[in-house]
Amino acid sequence: MSSRWNSSLLVLCVGLISGCGDDTNPNVGASQPTPYEIAYPAYFPELEVTPTNPTTVEGIALGRRLYYDPIMSNDGRFCGGCHEQQYGFTVPGSNILPHVNLGWSENFLWNGKKKGTLEEMMMFEVGEFFGTDVTKLQNHPEYPKLFAAAFGSDAITNELAAKGLAQFFRVLASYNSKFDRLLRDEDKLSEEEHLGFLIFNTEKGDCFHCHTLPLMTDNGFHNIGLDATFSGDNEGRFAVTQKPVDLGKFKTPTLRNVALRMPYMHDGRFTTLEEVVEHYNSGVQLSPSLDPIMTKPGKEFGLKLTAQEKAALVAFLKTLTDDTFTTDPDLANPF
Secondary structure (H helix, E strand, O other), X not given: OOOOOOHHHHHHHHHHHHOOOOOOOOOOXXXXXXXXXXXXOOOOOOOOOXXXXXXXXXXXHHHHHHHHOHHHXXXXXXXXXXXXXXXXXXXXXXXXXXXXXXHHOOEEOOOOOEEOOHHHHHHHHHHHHOOOOHHHHHOOOOHHHHHHHHHOOOOOOHXXXXXXXXXXXXXXXXXXXXXXXXXXXXXXXXXXXXXXXHHHOOOOOOHHHOOOOOOOOOOOEEOOOXXXXXXXXXXXXXXXXXXXXXXXXXXXXXXXXXXXXXXXXXXXXXXXXXXXXXXXXXXXXXXOOOOHHHHOOOOOOOOXXXXXXXXXXXXXXXXXXXXXXHHOHHHOOOO
């Protein structure tokens, strides 16, 4: 995979940070941000970019810095603190949804409490989650010039900070796993991985209905039979809609880089992929809001996979690991 944006253009941003040019006017050269075309495979859905926030080299550079800077909060928190690149932009031991391919999502958080564009989600992050004090950004020696480079104005607002973050989130795109290379006819699966792929994408495993290709999520909500009764955090989507049919429904997480981010489920109840597969195989609990997929004819008592088939399914899930995504220096902490 080639560099996500031209290094010579980053030099331009560094020049703006260091104060090159006319120091009496921080907006010099800032009104013409450099357009950036986000790369993704032809087999991905079309990426819709908010017209009022076109992607630019300078906007991505700003968003990347904001993503990793504790200045965004009043208590030391920042996006990159809970979403580490080496783990697919989440952290082990947590049940935090990963920051990957969210440019193709309109539902956010496990219960879908937030819905809309990335810009609207980032407004929540800046305004409510972090409670960002933009005066700290405004008084920073570098941020006014970075905002001027990205948006043509050194007057910093929550909205502009959200736009910068949204631009960086859109380039957090994973599409170079072994499975992707298979789709591009650049690699082949092992016999075991191929068996797992067949189980995943047929009625045998029924995984593909919710974890649809190529994003490996339908961005919807499902009750997959984790519990028979619901209260507190286990109510899921019901907490948002107050509809009994939504009890126990949670957002379908993408399976991209899933092998890197144990534990699993909204409450982290499973610590291995083998446990996850066994849940679908024999652990589904009945409830009125259970997804019909879980009780299709022949699956009333689980998938009935053999030990070999379960191992093959796990092997296939591991082909969704994208080492390029987890090591790409363009996505790493810039500090």
